[in-house]
Amino acid sequence: MGLELVNGSLGGILRVTTSTPEKREHVHAGRISFAGGGERDIYASNIQVADLNALNAVLAVIKWKKLRGFYRDLEGEHHSSYTTDGNMLLNEDQA
Numbered sequence: 001m002g003l004e005l006v007n008g009s010l011g012g013i014l015r016v017t018t019s020t021p022e023k024r025e026h027v028h029a030g031r032i033s034f035a036g037g038g039e040r041d042i043y044a045s046n047i048q049v050a051d052l053n054a055l056n057a058v059l060a061v062i063k064w065k066k067l068r069g070f071y072r073d074l075e076g077e078h079h080s081s082y083t084t085d086g087n088m089l090l091n092e093d094q095a
Contacts, residue, residue, distance in 0.1 A: 001015065002015070003043070015080070016060045077091035077094055078092075078094070079091070
């Protein structure tokens, strides 16, 4: 998750990046960052982060269930991002 706090309002982008044996070059191309929270770690200080963390986890579980055949997967996306301010879910890196 990439989150920011502006004027007391939390916003940002949630991300689900999937790596499979058939498709993982997008992961090695920098899709996943392991950077810390920085000086102002809103992940540790803002209770609303729990809501977004829960949503991000559900999106990851749905993707896993798509891979296992529980849900139909017409796009075969391996990277999805959800923006909080526009309520948009975008899919990329199709298989």
